[in-house]
Amino acid sequence: KEETLAAKIRSDFPILHQEVNGKPLIYLDSAATSQKPQIVLDTLRHYYDHDNANVHRGAHTLSIRSTEAYEGARDKVAKFINAQFREEIVFTRNATEAINLVAYSWALNHLKPGDEIISTVMEHHSNLVPWQIIATKTGAVIKYVGLTENEEFDLEQYKTLLSERTKLVAVVHVSNTLGCINPVEEIISLAHKMGAKVLIDACQSVPHLAIDVQKMGCDWLVASGHKMCAPTGIGFLYGKREILEAMPPFMGGGEMISEVFLENYTVGELPHKFEAGTPAIGEAIALGAAVDYLSAIGMDKLHDYEEELTAYLFKKLATIPQLRIYGPKPTPEGKGRAALASFNVEGIHASDLSTLLDHEGIAIRSGHHCTQPLHRLFNASGSARASLYFYNTREEIDAFVKALKETINFFNSVMD
């Protein structure tokens, strides 16, 4: 039997080789945060053991080494998503901060009463609340694209919502709850025809799919390092250079200036204009190592393997008739959705399922996954979610589905 991708690389992830509650850990919560390969951990440690110094400031050797490694990480991220210019990559704490940067620096200064923002009912709160704040401050109106029968982005409805009043479209590429993969190239092309700008929330796509921002055509794209094998505390905003050049700074402080006087300051050049203060230097360098690691595997190869996992996961979940799984069904080959499944079982609370699965060493998420409006559409307060990455295996899916069946049978027996 051909060795799977996971079988080849699981030894790279020390955290996976532990027991939880006396059982081998089965980590099925990568959509919340991914695990980190040894090379990423070693890179972070090496930075603090050998290179740690502040960046862009000191003239001494450690500072030069830190600066080169930090800016080298930026180059790696730019290449990873095929940005045209390195200064189109702004390091942030996470995707949430990247979205807020665009909200406060561009939207707050561009939107006026009657302007419209188009988003969707499936958005993560990080791509909903900032726009609600901006709408309140500017008088702009948010319109939401709903779901088709198949629980995917309703492209036809989107076309009816677009108008000359649309100034911004802010949508997720891959839903963290539905697992649907939205048609971002068409969404962007239609928005641009109306003169609107587009922000893509790529938190759940950059770690799993080959992303080409020039081919996609987005004006901004955001992602978080911790979902793509990098540490927490580092994420990035991609923005077209001419748009970022025209945006005012998001935060004031050191680094983002050229000159400071008592009365005023002159702003620094891109991307430093948006990177006030001392950045997460080690984490950014570790993100660069994560990009190298993923690139060495190959995003197409990684995604192909995840499609195999998706096909297998849904084939096995289909043997549990009580499951209500949200989002589109994948093809038999596992195409058309991400390797995650959010689900409910009538009469059993999702957190009860996740608690009993944890007793078996199986880590899934339960709750609203920061998509409360979407769950309300399903009359659900939350759901259970298993989310896979390239280090998961079919054997882990077997163990998960077996334990899920046993857990459901247990609850049904005590309720009878």
Ligand SMILES: Cc1ncc(COP(=O)(O)O)c(CN[C@@H](CS)C(=O)O)c1O
């Ligand atoms: C589509 C999408 N958009 C934005 C975010 C926010 O990422 P931050 O790194 O927290 O800024 C997330 C993070 N979703 C995690 C935590 S709620 C999940 O369990 O699904 C996301 O999935």
